[in-house]
Amino acid sequence: MKLYDNRNSKLHAVWMILLVMILIVGCSGNTNSPSTGQADGSSTDGKQDPSKKEASKPKLSIYVPSNVEEFPAGTDLNQNEIVDYIENQTGFDVEWEMQPKENVEQKINIMMASGDTPDLIITGSKDIYANLAQQGLLTPLDEVLQQFGPRIMETVPDETWQAVTYNGSIHAIAVPQNQRATSGMLVRTDVLEELGLAIPKTLEEYTTALRTIKEKKPEMIPMLGGAADGNAFGNISSFSGAFGLGAKYVVEGDEVVHTYTQPYAKEFLTYMRGLYEEGILDREYPVNKLPNLQEKMVSGGAAMATMDWVNAKVITEAFLEKNPNAKMELIHPPVGANGQFGYQKNTPVRVYMLIPKASAKAKEAVQFINNYMAEDVLNVVSYGWEGNHYNVENDVVVATEAAENIRYRIYYQLWDSEKNFLNRVTLKGFAPFYFPIMDYSTYTEITNFAPPIEEVVENTQTLTDLTNEYYIKIITGALPLEAFDEYVDKWNSLGGAESLKAINEWYAGFNA
Incomplete structure (x- = not known):
């Protein structure tokens, strides 16, 4: 007696193929190495095929400070391997926009007045933060931080939160200071x-x-x-x-x-x-x-x-x-x-992350930053991929020549630690100029700890x-x-x- 007819044999083969595919997808995980493929359609170097981006990813627009670094041919602010990696790891489809080199505050004021704002504004200016907070243009973040920002809340010290607390509410995601020398x-x-x-x-x-x-x-x-x-x-x-x-x-x-x-x-x-x-x-x-x-x-x-x-x-x-x-x-x-x-001394807040009320995406912005703060993401944004852009020798990060190809990663350094900052200072040859002056910042500007x-x-x-x-x-x-x-x-x-x-x-x- 036959156990299977032809139709059952074909069905069994289909089920076996599906089972193998499920096992492959289930066993693959996120990695910060460019040599491992991603199950979401990204390539082995961290890049993602635009045709395979998940349509379900929530979208965010982020307004970042300008810098002097340029993008290699074929890449730009929204098309490069760092961007693809951040999107894959955080689960957000991000549209990046660069601030002008001059008159930044004026440009931000115009955007805020028009109501056509980005979802997240990154600035190092307390004046910009204070001005927008006093005008009531920023979203109070206490509840959304408690619900969706556990990494953020665990990392930021009280004195840093005090500097962004206005009228009893937190009005910015505050990135703590990571530099001591000026x-x-x-x-x-x-x-x-x-x-x-x-x-x-x-x-x-x-x-x-x-x-x-x-x-x-x-x-x-x-x-x-x-x-x-x-x-x-x-x-x-x-x-x-x-x-x-x-x-x-x-x-x-x-x-x-x-x-x-x-x-x-x-x-x-x-x-x-x-x-x-x-x-x-x-x-x-x-x-x-x-x-x-x-x-x-x-x-x-x-x-x-x-x-x-x-x-x-x-x-x-x-x-x-x-x-x-x-x-x-x-x-x-x-x-x-x-x-x-x-x-x-440097201020207790290194960077102010501002969420305009007009964007209505406070939850998504906080979730994005919370996901971005994962160690793998911070390492890639700081150094690139180990074995390609850097190696670790005796617990010291040593850059390779390939690191010069991703100098633009500075545009995506939204969060930082003193450890990563000091590593980069050494990597980029600033050590002889930074370390000798670390003890010369002696004066505390007390208003840096005050809200607006x-x-x-x-x-x-x-x-x-x-x-x-x-x-x-x-x-x-x-x-x-x-x-x-x-x-x-x-x-x-x-x-x-x-x-x-x-x-x-x-x-x-x-x-x-």
Whole structure:
């Protein structure tokens, strides 16, 4: 007796094929290696065939900051292996849009006013966040974070949440700070050696070194400064820190003070005015912008300037390429009479992720970021794929030549850790410029821990413009030193006193 007829034999064969397919799909899983195929239609290098994208994936639009990196031929912001990998791992179909290099706040304001907004805006600007929060244009996120953002809630410390809590509700996904260093004093140490000068540390030693350079090297600008970017402290902040002006609002005793209107601010102005009168501070200080300072340092025409660690690397490498026997180093900033020195610490919030009310996709945006925070995704966005773009040697990430092909991955670094940041600093050759200055950020700008304070937001631009005007004019001699008292009176009357009172009212609760 036959157990199967022909039809049953054919049916059995079909069932066997289906069973094998089910087993293949069931056994395949997500991986961060480009050498393993994906069951969702992506290729072995992490790319996904557009014709096989899942139609059911929820869609999100994300507005990310601009950068200098370019995309290889055949790829763009929305077509590359990093994008495909992020979509596969998070389960979201993302449309990426890049912010302009300039007038970002203006562009965002126009979008928000029109109601045609992205679902998620990524910005490092507290001003943009504060402005939109106060206008009621951002979605309160407390409930959706609790329901759909467990990784986010576990990762972000309380002090970071406090900075994005407005009217009792969280109004941004806050990415914690992952950097400790900001700036240092970039100095032609070969010039110091030539003149028999020790590397200075105290304010007194710096003054002696600057005057000696002025006397012995008259063709060289002893110290650069640039105020034309809208900041009177541009590239002279090493010296402001020596006088107690490392941050604008600091805690002294039990209250917050505005350092720029304190008596020691007048001492700073007196000192800098003296340097300008002696021809030590660059005569073009009022009109210099960063490119001017870079050019003067690279050309060898200046001895020192305050620089952040990124620009310090760019300048030093360009200078040493032309002058291989010279020396240019970041050294300790000047220490003032009371032992104070340094620069403002980085804010507790590195990045603000804003969800406009107009998008109505708060849940999806939080879910996406929560999924994105998986270790595999963070590693790929930071380094690429192990064995292709990097290798791990003695617990150290070592980039391969192939990593240069995915430098654009920086556009997709939405979340970060200090560990990954320090790895990248080393990988990209910034270690000699970042690590030596890690202890120079000594001043806490207390308002960085505050939510948007209405009086502060309303008055900041007016007060900033006022400070820049008076400080630049006093330093360059366009106004007498006595004008400082006039500046203090104007600062108080134009909203400064009102802002400081509101800050102290907030601080009383913060410090309770």
